[in-house]
Amino acid sequence: MTEKNDLIATKEITLHMGPQHPSMHGVLHLILDIQGEKIVHAEPDIGYLHRGTEKIAENLLYHQFVPYTDRLDYMASMSNNLAYVQSVEKLLGIEIPERAKYIRVAAAELSRIAGHLLAIGAWALDLGAMSILLYAMREREYVLDIFEMLCGSRMTLTYLRVGGVRYDFTQECKDACARMIELFPSRIDEYETILTGNRVWIQRNKGIGVLTAEQALDLGLSGPALRASGVKWDIRKDEPYLVYDRLDFDVPTGTNGDCFDRYLCRMEEIRQSMRIIRQAVRDMPDGPFNVDIPEICPPPKPDVYKNMEALIHHFKYVSQGFKAPKGEVYSSIESPKGELGVYIVSDGGEKPFRLKLRSPSFMNLQTVNAMSEGMYLADVIAIISSLDPVFGECDK
Numbered sequence: 001m002t003e004k005n006d007l008i009a010t011k012e013i014t015l016h017m018g019p020q021h022p023s024m025h026g027v028l029h030l031i032l033d034i035q036g037e038k039i040v041h042a043e044p045d046i047g048y049l050h051r052g053t054e055k056i057a058e059n060l061l062y063h064q065f066v067p068y069t070d071r072l073d074y075m076a077s078m079s080n081n082l083a084y085v086q087s088v089e090k091l092l093g094i095e096i097p098e099r100a101k102y103i104r105v106a107a108a109e110l111s112r113i114a115g116h117l118l119a120i121g122a123w124a125l126d127l128g129a130m131s132i133l134l135y136a137m138r139e140r141e142y143v144l145d146i147f148e149m150l151c152g153s154r155m156t157l158t159y160l161r162v163g164g165v166r167y168d169f170t171q172e173c174k175d176a177c178a179r180m181i182e183l184f185p186s187r188i189d190e191y192e193t194i195l196t197g198n199r200v201w202i203q204r205n206k207g208i209g210v211l212t213a214e215q216a217l218d219l220g221l222s223g224p225a226l227r228a229s230g231v232k233w234d235i236r237k238d239e240p241y242l243v244y245d246r247l248d249f250d251v252p253t254g255t256n257g258d259c260f261d262r263y264l265c266r267m268e269e270i271r272q273s274m275r276i277i278r279q280a281v282r283d284m285p286d287g288p289f290n291v292d293i294p295e296i297c298p299p300p301k302p303d304v305y306k307n308m309e310a311l312i313h314h315f316k317y318v319s320q321g322f323k324a325p326k327g328e329v330y331s332s333i334e335s336p337k338g339e340l341g342v343y344i345v346s347d348g349g350e351k352p353f354r355l356k357l358r359s360p361s362f363m364n365l366q367t368v369n370a371m372s373e374g375m376y377l378a379d380v381i382a383i384i385s386s387l388d389p390v391f392g393e394c395d396k
Contacts, residue, residue, distance in 0.1 A: 225265075
C-alpha cells in the first residue's frame with residue numbers, strides 16, 4: 001500500500017507564455033516558474049517590437065520625429081505627441097500661446113479616455129466578459145470621431161507640433177465634446193453596473209496582484225496602477241504643466257493596491273477627464289494656436305500657394321528644420337499609463353544628439369514578478385491586464 005506522503009509529488013517547471021498569446025496585449029513573452037498552478041517567479045521577456053525609436057530620433061530633424069511618437073502608445077498617441085513637443089519647447093525656451101495650451105489639455109484628456117476605454121474593455125475580455133469590450137469600443141469610436149474632426153486622422157494623429165498645434169479647435173469639435181460629456185456618464189455607469197458588483201469580476205480581481213505603496217514606489221510604478229496602491233501622485237497636480245493648475249479635478253486613489261482598485265481608478269479617471277475637457281473647452285481663449293516664430297513654425301498652408309516668401313519659408317522649415325541651443329532637458333507628462341518622459345541632449349544642431357524615452361509600460365512591467373508570486377497561473381492574465389501595457393512604447 002502506498003504511503004500517504006508518496007501520493008502527490010510536484011516539481012517546479014518553467015512555462016513560456018507568449019509572445020503570441022491573446023491575453024498578453026501585444027508581443028510579450030512571460031517566463032513563468034510554476035509549482036503546480038502557483039507562480040514561483042515571473043520574468044517578462046520584452047523586445048519583440050523593438051524598432052530603435054530613440055536612434056531614429058537622433059537621425060531626424062526635431063519636427064520630423066513627431067509622427068514616430070504616435071507609434072509608441074498607439075492607443076493614446078496624443079499624449080506621446082505632447083510629451084515630445086513639450087520637451088523640445090523646454091529646450092528651445094519658448095512659451096506657447098494660451099489657446100494652444102487649452103487645446104492640448106482637451107486633446108490629451110480625450111486621448112486618456114480613449115486609452116482607458118480600451119484598457120477596461122480588453123481587460124474584461126481577457127477574463128471572459130466580451131460585451132464590455134463592445135460597449136467600450138462604441139464609446140471609443142465617439143472619441144476617435146472627434147479626433148477626425150480635429151486633424152483628419154483617428155489613431156496616429158501627429159496633431160501637436162513644436163510651438164503649438166497643427167489645426168485650430170473648431171466649434172464643431174467643441175459641440176462634439178459637449179455631446180460626449182452629456183452622453184458618457186450614463187455609459188460609464190452602465191459599465192459599473194455590469195462589472196463592479198459582478199461576483200466573477202470581483203473574484204478574478206479582488207486581492208489579486210497586490211502591491212503595497214512602498215513596493216510600487218521602489219519598483220518605479222506610475223499612473224493609475226501606482227495610485228491604486230494609495231500613492232496620490234499625478235504629474236498634472238504635483239508638477240503642473242500646460243494649464244492643469246487652473247482646472248478643478250480630483251486624483252482617484254485606491255487602498256488595497258490590487259487589480260480591482262486599478263480598475264476602479266481607471267473608471268474614475270475617465271469621469272475626471274470629462275470634467276477637465278468641459279473646463280478646457282469652456283475656458284479656451286481666442287487667439288493664435290502657434291508661436292509667432294518663423295523658424296519654429298511653418299506658415300499657414302493657404303499662404304504657401306500664393307506667396308513666394310511663405311513658400312520659401314515652408315521649404316526651409318521642412319528640409320532644414322530649426323536649431324536648438326546646446327544643453328539637456330527632461331520633461332514628463334501624466335500619460336494614461338503613467339509618467340511618460342523625454343530626455344534630450346542637444347549639441348546645438350537641428351537634430352537631437354541623444355534622446356531617451358521614459359516609457360510607463362516599460363517601467364510598470366517590472367512589477368509583474370512582485371504581483372504574481374504566490375498567485376495562480378490564471379491570475380497572471382488579470383495582473384497583465386491591470387497594467388495595460390502597450391509594447392510600442394515598452395520596446396521602443
